[in-house]
Amino acid sequence: MMNRRQILGAGAAGAALVSSKAWGQTTNMGLPEAAFMDTAATQSPTRPTTGPDYTPVVTLNGWTLPHRMNNGVKEFHLVAEPVERELADGMIAHLWGYNGQSTGPTIEAVEGDRVRIFVTNRLPEHTTVHWHGMILPSGMDGVGGLSHPGIPPGKTYVYEFDLIKSGTFMYHPHADEMVQMAMGMMGMFVVHPKDPAFMPVDRDFLIMLNAFDIDPGTYVPRIMEMTDFNLWTWNSRIFPDIDPLVVNKGDRVRVRVGNLTMTNHPIHMHGYDFKVTCTDGGWVPPEAQWPEVSIDIPVGAMRAYEFDAEHLGDWAIHCHKSHHTMNAMGHDVPTFIGVDKRKLTKQIRELQPEYMPMGTAGMADMGVMEMPLPDNTVPMMTGWGPYGPIEMGGMFSVVKVRDGIGADDYSDPGWYENPPGTQAYEWTGELPDFAQVHDAKTRITPKTTSRG
Structure with missing residues (x-):
């Protein structure tokens, strides 16, 4: 198995591949390497080296599928197969996906391109690929x-069609859809405008919203779950193991969000x-x-939304449904707020000395207490920031x-240090020095100008 940096560094000949001998021949050049x-x-x-210029998308915890040119046609190779996906550190899911991943790799092309997408099926049952939102011939709709x-x-099988409009699209099976999508088969397809001057941005992030029901200690999703x-x-990752969105001050930023879960998600950015x-x-x-x-994603x-990155800091971005920012929730857990559990705790500890009562004052203690967990699961609330537990999980990340920040630098810059006088503080009976200065008066922050 090779990651994308190794593939690009080794060149086409060194990439991990499905050999054309194993999987048949096309009429001229054989299958593109997968x-x-x-x-x-x-x-x-990877920025384009030929054709119209564009800012490539950055798929959080993901990658873009390489292509080859064949007589003016962009050729891609998707392989539908069982995969293992690390949802978080210490938790692996046995899923179905594409090219070793769930979600699958992002496909990028340009408005006006003709694409030819080879889809090899390594699943135990038949499959298809539907190109969600695209205008194409009926027989290519999947x-x-x-x-x-x-x-x-x-x-x-081979899908071939012209990209007649730009925008953000998705791909997923339209065969045994309940099973295959519940198992993680989905990805994003971005078509950039052919005019580089149309809707330009400096950073372009891509997020696929998806969900699983995996009991602690197990590896395979429960495909019959609906709610x-x-x-x-x-992108099949949960906080705190979702990478941050790293941005340089002054950048024009686009965030594209697709939703292939069973419910809507109000995505809120601070x-x-x-x-x-x-x-x-x-x-x-x-x-x-x-x-x-906040923008609700049905x-x-x-x-997709855009903003000018004028405000330095670490800014939360998350789904505003509170249960969607938690992990491995037990939905039948009773509420113990206000319950006096001291007598019960004493009795239980006679049999189980390590028992810890929780939930009597809320669930925040879940973010700081370490307790044994079943194999292959994660805490309900987890993740630490510079000032303590963040008490989040699931659909949560940070815009930094x-x-x-260099144009092609997406590495984590660490935590933001708030300048003096710009962080909430404890009241101790008098104002600190920075709040007593002569110009500590109400000021209106100037409204930044948005470009479109």
């Missing part, structure tokens, strides 16, 4: 039994307001873009805005 990924780290984007026959195990999922993920600039149907004209600090939908 790149695989074995790490859950965010991979640095609905099993309607568009074309299902792709049998061991076979490779009570216990792991809410971004520290900024932003404008919604794209939906499933396409780009929103400037006069119709609307301001938000089921099966995509939204800094001065001096």
Whole structure:
């Protein structure tokens, strides 16, 4: 298994591949090599070297699928297969996905491109790929039994179509959909505008919202679940193991969010307001873009928003459904707030000396207490910041805005140090020096100008 940096460094000949001898031949050049990924780290984007210029997307905890050119056609190779995905440090899920990953690799191309996508099926049952939101021929739409026959195990099918519009799209099976999507088969497809001057940004992040129901100590999702999922993920990762969105001060930033869970998600970002600039149907004209600090992402939908990164700091970004920022929740846990458990605790400790009563004053103690857990699970609330436990999980990350971040640098800059006088403090009977200075008066923060 090779990660994307190794693939790009080794060149096409050195990439992990499905050999054309094993999987058949096309009419001219054989199958393009199929790149695989074995790490859950965010991979640095690769800027285009030919064709229209664009800012490549950064898939949080993911990567972009390499392609080859064949007589003017961009060729990609997706491999549908069982995969192991590290949802968080110490927790592995046995899923189905593409090219070694769930979610699958992002496909990037440009408006006007003709793409040819080879899909090899290594699953135990037939599959298809539906190109969610795209305008294409009916026979390429990927609905099993309607568009074309299902792709049998061991076979490779070819999808070929022109990209007639730019925007953010998704891909997923339309065959045994309840099982295959619940097992993690999904990915994103980004089509950049052919005009580099249209809707330009400096940073372009990509998040797929997905969810699993995996009992502690087990590895395979419960595919029949409809509502009570216990792991809410971004690109099949959960906080604190979702990478941050690293931004240079002054950057124009786009965040694209797709939702293939069974419920809506109000995504809220702290520290900024932003404008919604794209939906499933396409780009929103400037006069119709609307301001938000939270944007609801419906089921099966995509939204993109943009902002100018003018405010330094570490800013939370998360789903605003509180249960979606927790991990491995037990939905039948009784509420003990206000209950006196001292007598019961004494009795239980006679049989189990390590017993810890929890929940009588809320659940915040879950973020600081370490207790034995079943194999292959994670705490309900976890993650530490510079001042203590963050008490979050699931769909949560941090937008880190800094001065001096290089154009292609997405490495974690560490925690932000708040300048004196800009952090909440304990009242001790008098104001500290910084609050007593002569100019400590009400000031209106200037409104930054948004570009569209």
